[in-house]
Amino acid sequence: MGRGLSRRDFLRAGGGALVGAYALGLAGCGGEQGGGSGGNTLEFWAFDEGRANLGRAALKTDAWKEAHGDVKVNFRIFPYEQMHDKLLTSLVSGKGAPDIADVEISRFSNFIKGDELPFLDLTDRIGGDIDDVYKPAATDPWTWQGKIYGVGNELNTCVLAYRKDLMEDAGVTTPFETWDDVVAAGQEISTADRKMFALHDLAFGDHYMLSQSAGTAYFDDGGNYIGDNEQSVEAMQYLHDMVYELDIADIAPVVASDNWYPPQYRAAFKAGRFAALFGPPWHLSFLLSDVPDQLGKWTVQKLPSGLGDGLPTANFGGTGQCITTQSENADAAYDLVRIANLTTEGVVADFEARTAYPAYKPAYEDPALQQSQEYFGGQKLGQIYSSLATGLPQFNQSPVWGQATEALNREVITPVMQDKMDAQTALTDLRATIEGMKQG
Amino acid sequence: MANTTERQRRGRLSRKLRGGRPGGRSTIAPYLFLLPFFLIYAAFLIYPVLAALRLSFYESSGFGGDTFTGLANYARLAQDSRYLEALKNTTLYALASVFILSPLALLVAVAIRSFVVPTAAFKSFYRIVFFLPFITSFVVIALMFNLVFNNDFGLLNNALSALGLPTLDWLRDERVALLAIILVGIWTFLGINALYFLAGLQNIPEEVIEAAAVDGANRLQTFWRVTLPLLRPVILFVVVQATIFSYQIFEIPFLLTAGGPSDATLTLAIYLYEVGFREFDRGYASAIGYSMAIIAVVLAAAQLLAARRFDR
Numbered sequence: 001m002g003r004g005l006s007r008r009d010f011l012r013a014g015g016g017a018l019v020g021a022y023a024l025g026l027a028g029c030g031g032e033q034g035g036g037s038g039g040n041t042l043e044f045w046a047f048d049e050g051r052a053n054l055g056r057a058a059l060k061t062d063a064w065k066e067a068h069g070d071v072k073v074n075f076r077i078f079p080y081e082q083m084h085d086k087l088l089t090s091l092v093s094g095k096g097a098p099d100i101a102d103v104e105i106s107r108f109s110n111f112i113k114g115d116e117l118p119f120l121d122l123t124d125r126i127g128g129d130i131d132d133v134y135k136p137a138a139t140d141p142w143t144w145q146g147k148i149y150g151v152g153n154e155l156n157t158c159v160l161a162y163r164k165d166l167m168e169d170a171g172v173t174t175p176f177e178t179w180d181d182v183v184a185a186g187q188e189i190s191t192a193d194r195k196m197f198a199l200h201d202l203a204f205g206d207h208y209m210l211s212q213s214a215g216t217a218y219f220d221d222g223g224n225y226i227g228d229n230e231q232s233v234e235a236m237q238y239l240h241d242m243v244y245e246l247d248i249a250d251i252a253p254v255v256a257s258d259n260w261y262p263p264q265y266r267a268a269f270k271a272g273r274f275a276a277l278f279g280p281p282w283h284l285s286f287l288l289s290d291v292p293d294q295l296g297k298w299t300v301q302k303l304p305s306g307l308g309d310g311l312p313t314a315n316f317g318g319t320g321q322c323i324t325t326q327s328e329n330a331d332a333a334y335d336l337v338r339i340a341n342l343t344t345e346g347v348v349a350d351f352e353a354r355t356a357y358p359a360y361k362p363a364y365e366d367p368a369l370q371q372s373q374e375y376f377g378g379q380k381l382g383q384i385y386s387s388l389a390t391g392l393p394q395f396n397q398s399p400v401w402g403q404a405t406e407a408l409n410r411e412v413i414t415p416v417m418q419d420k421m422d423a424q425t426a427l428t429d430l431r432a433t434i435e436g437m438k439q440g
Numbered sequence: 441m442a443n444t445t446e447r448q449r450r451g452r453l454s455r456k457l458r459g460g461r462p463g464g465r466s467t468i469a470p471y472l473f474l475l476p477f478f479l480i481y482a483a484f485l486i487y488p489v490l491a492a493l494r495l496s497f498y499e500s501s502g503f504g505g506d507t508f509t510g511l512a513n514y515a516r517l518a519q520d521s522r523y524l525e526a527l528k529n530t531t532l533y534a535l536a537s538v539f540i541l542s543p544l545a546l547l548v549a550v551a552i553r554s555f556v557v558p559t560a561a562f563k564s565f566y567r568i569v570f571f572l573p574f575i576t577s578f579v580v581i582a583l584m585f586n587l588v589f590n591n592d593f594g595l596l597n598n599a600l601s602a603l604g605l606p607t608l609d610w611l612r613d614e615r616v617a618l619l620a621i622i623l624v625g626i627w628t629f630l631g632i633n634a635l636y637f638l639a640g641l642q643n644i645p646e647e648v649i650e651a652a653a654v655d656g657a658n659r660l661q662t663f664w665r666v667t668l669p670l671l672r673p674v675i676l677f678v679v680v681q682a683t684i685f686s687y688q689i690f691e692i693p694f695l696l697t698a699g700g701p702s703d704a705t706l707t708l709a710i711y712l713y714e715v716g717f718r719e720f721d722r723g724y725a726s727a728i729g730y731s732m733a734i735i736a737v738v739l740a741a742a743q744l745l746a747a748r749r750f751d752r
Contacts, residue, residue: 085717092722093504110720113502201612202700255586256611256698264590397503403719414701418612437719 009176014390043098047083050354051102057349058340068332091118099327105141109401111141112144116362119149119322128280129342138359140395142320150320155357157385158209158314162276164299179304186248198274201417202259204408210235212393214308219396225434228427229309236423266290280316281357301378315387357385400437407433496726513727524713525703534686535624546632553641582695585624612713614704621693621705640674676747684736708732
């Protein structure tokens with residue numbers, strides 16, 4: 001005769017289930033690696049529709065169809081934070097990671113903590129193609145200890161852009177040779193309602209660009225912090241002074257959720273509150289989409305000299321495609337990365353879709369990249385960017401890059417740009433914070 | 441014959457499900473219905489909680505193996521200036537929840553129930569109006585308050601200007617950013633807390649209030665001497681849950697200020713997220729999580745003990 005299940009039995013069974021679940025969980029954490037889609041399918045994670053289209057465009061090329069026409073690619077687009085967080089957890093757990101993932105420059109540092117990198121070393125696969133790219137934009141940010149783990153397509157050559165019509169009306173001579181010329185022009189055109197620049201107090205980008213132009217970086221090639229050297233301090237002080245001493249800049253109208261160019265920042269340019277900016281092509285692209293009525297009024301030039309070494313450009317931003325070690329179809333995954341980033345056909349498709357200037361050198365011979373840009377008074381931006389790209393400073397990655405730049409925002413950029421701390425003290429104090437960060 | 445056997449077989453199965461006793465009360469079936477919940481609960485809550493406890497005793501960062509470090513992660517908390525800053529900010533937020541939000545919620549509840557809101561229709565209207573923020577998505581709330589607090593064209597600064605008062609950069613000035621977060625917290629959670637008090641007020645028998653009136657007590661005396669003491673269990677509940685939820689506050693400051701400027705609105709939950717996903721230090725993040733749980737449990741226990749002592 002059957003016996004009824006008592007509460008004690010149930011608790012016992014429940015306890016067993018708990019232990020089973022725990023054991024299952026532990027097994028999940030320590031089990032064999034497995035991810036991607038396997039077989040004839042690739043999983044591709046991105047955080048931006050435009051970036052996913054870079055991959056989709058590769059699928060339409062003859063090269064892909066011939067080699068992997070039977071391979072299906074699933075593109076999944078997540079919000080920026082969610083995608084990187086999911087990628088981290090799936091790679092740590094050893095299960096569920098995609099074959100290919102877009103990894104933004106400042107989030108790559110998390111993936112190089114520890115001895116076992118979760119991405120495939122692509123150095124040998126790239127081989128001789130490395131000579132065809134501008135390395136600081138295409139591979140440096142995803143390079144660690146001499147090995148390349150990702151390939152980026154965006155050439156982030158920084159330039160100075162300004163309203164030529166306003167300069168001409170004010171009788172200012174352009175292009176600007178030195179930053180002193182820029183300041184003089186700024187003082188000429190600045191009023192209570194209009195300034196030359198909108199400088200950021202929640203993001204490190206302005207300082208990062210100017211300190212590179214001054215000839216320095218945040219880390220040397222050994223991964224040591226050098227952000228408190230003379231050039232870096234000079235760049236930070238200069239940014240501060242443009243707002244509080246020279247009166248040619250205002251603090252950029254941004255918010256914490258988008259600390260670079262949110263709608264209110266774009267609206268301020270549309271309203272004519274700012275007459276110039278410095279940044280990479282992806283930054284300038286908002287002018288075309290959000291400030292169309294200023295068509296033909298803007299022009300671009302190299303960064304002026306007069307600050308430190310006075311280099312004509314800097315590197316800022318970027319996203320690379322990385323292949324995870326969980327991929328079971330690495331050959332097809334790499335071919336997709338190669339066609340998207342290292343062929344003229346692939347990068348021109350991306351340029352035509354979202355005006356992303358490529359880091360792949362031969363593409364600049366394509367007519368699409370030699371066209372003049374009506375918005376910028378007929379200038380040929382492809383030529384300008386590619387000619388400056390040869391002078392791009394090397395990017396030195398570090399396992400604490402992301403953390404260090406967060407600390408920089410917190411301990412240097414905000415207090416200095418809000419006039420609460422001097423540049424020298426803030427950058428020097430930051431050394432202790434960065435040196436206290438875990439490298440692995 | 442065959443039909444009889446089939447009936448007997450079905451009868452046995454039915455008895456098994458009822459606990460084996462013919463006509464007895466069912467014992468297995470309810471547990472079988474409950475089992476999926478407990479399995480899911482074990483896999484998705486108990487397991488992570490236990491795994492995080494284990495992890496908090498390990499050096500577990502980056503890709504590679506974990507190393508047992510005992511209480512090192514917990515010892516690190518006391519020396520971590522960012523953790524202490526987050527603890528301070530979160531405690532200030534919790535204090536505001538207890539000493540500003542809770543009394544305001546009581547005031548709203550009393551006002552809705554009193555002669556201030558005369559008709560039943562108005563009472564329902566105000567109940568809904570105050571409750572709506574609680575069921576609004578945090579993302580929508582953040583978008584809305586980004587506009588309210590905007591330095592150039594924000595509603596709040598416009599109102600301050602109209603009154604001849606100085607304007608403030610609410611979300612970017614570290615002196616007032618936490619105050620802005622507290623204001624949003626009050627706006628969001630006022631309704632639900634007022635609803636708790638309304639439920640408590642409705643449970644107070646009318647005869648007690650009438651008896652006080654007969655004894656000559658005016659409205660204020662009735663409130664202080666009758667209503668408030670009878671509301672003590674609800675007050676305790678509101679204060680305890682406000683404290684516990686305050687120590688978990690994440691979405692509003694994360695979406696509005698991301699913990700900035702310069703950590704002025706960094707809360708324990710945001711710091712936990714940063715350590716776990718931006719610094720990728722899983723062991724230390726687990727220790728932060730457990731410290732939050734311990735703080736919440738200790739404070740809730742202290743409040744319950746204090747209330748019990750007060751009752752005696």
